[in-house]
Amino acid sequence: MIEVDNVTKSFGDFVVLRGVTCQLRRGETMCVLGGSGGGKSTLLKIMIGAIRPTSGRVIIDGDDISRMPEAQLNKVRRKFGVMFQGGALLNSMTVGENIALPLHYHTKLDADTIGTMVKIKLQQVDLLHAEHRLPAELSGGMQKRAAVARALALDPKILFYDEPSAGLDPITTTRVDFLINKLRDRMRMSNVVVTHVMESVQRIADHIVMLDKGNVILDGTLADLMASEDPRISTFRTGEYAEGAEGITSTADYMKDLLM
Ligand SMILES: Nc1ncnc2c1ncn2[C@@H]1O[C@H](COP(=O)(O)OP(=O)(O)OP(=O)(O)O)[C@@H](O)[C@H]1O
Ligand SMILES: [Mg+2]
Numbered sequence: 001m002i003e004v005d006n007v008t009k010s011f012g013d014f015v016v017l018r019g020v021t022c023q024l025r026r027g028e029t030m031c032v033l034g035g036s037g038g039g040k041s042t043l044l045k046i047m048i049g050a051i052r053p054t055s056g057r058v059i060i061d062g063d064d065i066s067r068m069p070e071a072q073l074n075k076v077r078r079k080f081g082v083m084f085q086g087g088a089l090l091n092s093m094t095v096g097e098n099i100a101l102p103l104h105y106h107t108k109l110d111a112d113t114i115g116t117m118v119k120i121k122l123q124q125v126d127l128l129h130a131e132h133r134l135p136a137e138l139s140g141g142m143q144k145r146a147a148v149a150r151a152l153a154l155d156p157k158i159l160f161y162d163e164p165s166a167g168l169d170p171i172t173t174t175r176v177d178f179l180i181n182k183l184r185d186r187m188r189m190s191n192v193v194v195t196h197v198m199e200s201v202q203r204i205a206d207h208i209v210m211l212d213k214g215n216v217i218l219d220g221t222l223a224d225l226m227a228s229e230d231p232r233i234s235t236f237r238t239g240e241y242a243e244g245a246e247g248i249t250s251t252a253d254y255m256k257d258l259l260m
Contacts, residue, residue, distance in 0.1 A: 081151030
């Protein structure tokens with residue numbers, strides 16, 4: 001479905017991705033893991049064509065999008081739905097209006113048809129009752145589900161989620177995970193999920209790509225993650241932090257920040 005081929009990305013002199021290669025297969029959930037600042041969101045933005053790689057290629061359904069003109073890219077973008085880090089619902093609009101937005105923007109459907117489609121999407125995430133409420137009036141978990149409904153609006157083949165569980169309690173996290181699995185199993189959706197919640201990874205991942213300092217340090221299954229003796233991977237798995245240990249980059253950076 002998606003082939004990321006030796007992608008690098010620099011912002012000025014700052015190298016974020018150093019030759020990332022990975023594949024998303026049809027109907028699977030790929031989890032992208034790694035420490036904070038490791039380049040996960042950047043990789044996701046490159047996969048959806050929101051930013052261009054410095055070098056390398058991204059092939060979606062056979063089309064190389066990395067050098068594609070913007071107008072053509074817009075058509076490819078209709079194949080996927082995106083739930084950005086933070087959800088990003090528009091607060092001045094109701095939940096229903098938020099979901100209608102991409103339909104108004106990308107299709108010529110009439111208002112009645114769009115109204116019906118909004119209800120179907122809300123039903124899929126169990127939020128029909130919240131159609132006329134404002135995002136601020138919803139709980140964090142409901143906002144996430146509303147954001148998933150909006151990502152589903154155009155019936156995408158691929159869904160991208162950036163930290164769908166950030167700020168959620170464990171039970172709500174489980175609900176979001178079940179929703180991700182339901183969409184994969186019932187609608188054959190292919191998913192790319194950026195997360196750092198190990199429990200989520202165990203529930204949803206068919207395939208795991210782990211980044212550290214812009215390099216892929218694991219490309220495999222959950223079993224590979226669990227069996228790895230690479231200290232950068234095992235510390236991530238257990239959440240352990242030992243002073244001076246060779247852990248994944250950000251853990252150490254984070255401790256530095258705390259101690260400052
Ligand atoms: N537009 C940009 N301009 C300059 N630097 C950027 C830009 N976007 C990201 N970066 C830098 O690239 C690095 C990776 O950022 P990215 O958002 O991909 O990390 P991440 O792995 O998603 O982290 P987190 O887990 O905290 O969300 C960071 O150091 C960030 O400051
Ligand atoms: Mg991020």
